[in-house]
Structures are given as structure tokens and as C-alpha cells.
């Protein structure tokens with residue numbers, strides 16, 4: 001049975017505007033069943049041809065360490081000296097890391113559709129998580145393209161990492177930065 005029993009009383013538009021990318025997390029663990037329930041909401045993203053080109057790799061507990069070490073191995077000597085311990089500590093105190101992977105279609109049109117739908121899936125996941133009080137940040141650090149990191153993470157040739165998601169209960173929620181009014185970017189054509 002789904003663990004998502006919370007009845008939302010907030011309008012979807014409020015949820016969308018209220019969600020923030022979270023970068024400071026509490027260490028409280030997140031149940032794996034809850035993450036899979038959230039993913040099962042997220043997979044209702046639009047997907048052309050019902051290709052569902054996504055796959056997920058979830059890192060929790062001790063398995064976070066080799067992933068963090070693989071990330072640190074991609075650093076320069078100077079970065080390792082300066083940042084390694086701090087990054088390792090940060091990575092290890094976040095309860096869960098989810099790698100969202102897309103199967104890369106060699107055809108451009110399908111590739112673009114698939115990248116778009118995996119992005120929709122990630123936003124669905126962020127919103128579903130936010131609804132139950134869980135924070136997420138979608139990361140696209142340079143190391144996600146590094147072959148040694150990809151291999152250590154379990155990503156196969158022909159797959160693209162669309163996002164590394166850090167997941168946990170928020171320790172701090174940043175203020176939202178205002179968006180430009182859509183009217184400033186809207187061209188309306190009504191008459192000929």
C-alpha cells in the first residue's frame with residue numbers, strides 16, 4: 001500500500017510556487033518505500049510514445065560513501081586538498097541521493113522528447129516530495145559527465161545522468177527568488 005496518505009489541501013499552483021531547492025538537510029533517514037511511492041507519482045510525467053526512458057539508482061546508508069569518493073576522485077589536486085573532506089561530510093549527511101538516468105536515443109527528435117520527459121519526471125518528483133515535507137535539489141555538477149564517476153555510479157554506456165537529486169527533510173528553506181512576470185515574455189497574436 002502507498003505510504004502517501006497525506007491529503008493535500010493546497011492548490012497545485014501554490015505547491016509549485018512554494019517549492020524550493022533544498023541544500024541544507026536534516027540527517028533524519030527517509031524511508032525507501034516513501035521514495036519509491038514518490039517515484040510512482042513522478043512516473044506519470046508525459047512521455048511521448050510511452051517510452052518511459054528513465055531509470056533510477058538510489059544511494060542510501062553506507063553506499064553513499066563510495067559514490068562520494070567517486071565524486072572526489074574527479075577533483076583536481078587543489079580541489080581535493082581544499083574541498084574533499086567538506087564535500088564528503090556534506091554528501092554523507094544527506095539521507096538519500098537519487099541518480100535519474102535517461103536511455104539516450106540516437107535519433108535527435110526522440111532524444112529531445114526523452115530529455116524533456118525525464119525533466120518533467122524530476123519536477124513531478126520534486127513537487128510530490130515537497131507536498132509531504134521532503135526537500136530535493138536537482139544537481140548537474142560537471143562530474144556527472146566524468147567516465148569514472150559514471151562507472152562507479154552504475155550508469156551504463158548509452159545512458160545519460162539527467163540529475164543527481166539530493167533528498168532529505170529540509171534543515172533550512174531559502175527564500176524564493178522572484179520570477180519575471182510571464183507577460184514580459186509573452187507575445188500575443190490575436191488579430192491578423
Ligand SMILES: Cc1cc2nc3c(=O)[nH]c(=O)nc-3n(C[C@H](O)[C@H](O)[C@H](O)COP(=O)(O)O)c2cc1C
Nearest residue numbers: 019020021022023137138139140141174175176177
Ligand atoms: C536542470 C537543472 C540543473 C540544476 N543544477 C543545479 C546544480 O548543479 N547545483 C545547484 O545547486 N542547483 C541546481 N539546480 C537548482 C537551481 O539552481 C534552482 O532551481 C534555482 O536556483 C531556483 O531555485 P528554486 O528551485 O528554489 O526555485 C538545477 C536546476 C535545474 C532545473
